[in-house]
Amino acid sequence: MGTVTHQKAADSAPTAVPSASELELIALxxxxxxxxxxxxxxxxxxxxxxxxxxxxxxxxxxxxxRLPDAERDARVAGALQDWTELLGRGPGGGLFANWTYLRAxxxxxxxxxxxxxxxxxxxxxxxxx
Numbered sequence: 001m002g003t004v005t006h007q008k009a010a011d012s013a014p015t016a017v018p019s020a021s022e023l024e025l026i027a028l029x030x031x032x033x034x035x036x037x038x039x040x041x042x043x044x045x046x047x048x049x050x051x052x053x054x055x056x057x058x059x060x061x062x063x064x065x066r067l068p069d070a071e072r073d074a075r076v077a078g079a080l081q082d083w084t085e086l087l088g089r090g091p092g093g094g095l096f097a098n099w100t101y102l103r104a105x106x107x108x109x110x111x112x113x114x115x116x117x118x119x120x121x122x123x124x125x126x127x128x129x
Contacts, residue, residue, distance in 0.1 A: 017063055017116055026056045026113050033106035040099045050091065050098070053105035057083055060112035072115075079111035 018026065033049050035041075041049060061083050064076050086108065091101040 017120060018059070020117070020120060023113050023117050023120075026060070026109065027117070029053070029056060030106045030110040030113065033102050034110070040095075043095055043098070046095070046098050046102055050102050050105065053102060053109055054087075057105060057109045057112065060109060060116065063116065064112055075111050076115050079108040079115075083108045 029049070029052055033053060040046070061080060064072060065080065082104065086101070086104055091098045
């Protein structure tokens with residue numbers, strides 16, 4: 001079921017790579033989700049952040065799954081596997097389980113984001129330096 005869910009999300013996701021500024025905003029959302037235990041959000045904010053992470057993750061998973069396997073690194077393969085499992089499993093019961101679920105989503109989204117940021121970062125003109 002998870003693979004089918006992941007494939008459906010990838011099929012409906014936009015194919016354009018988000019801009020550098022969009023990737024920065026997604027990275028900030030990941031930072032907000034990956035706070036320490038003492039700063040975990042209340043139930044309502046946690047639920048809002050889960051929705052945001054799922055939206056970001058579906059978009060970015062759609063982008064990276066459309067890349068040839070040879071252009072993806074191991075981090076992307078692991079994040080795609082985690083993403084599929086997380087979507088198939090869903091959150092747990094209780095505030096702590098839901099916060100842990102949010103953090104797992106955010107780690108996968110951060111992996112996609114960092115990969116795409118590195119991929120789209122301008123390269124120096126002089127390749128031998």
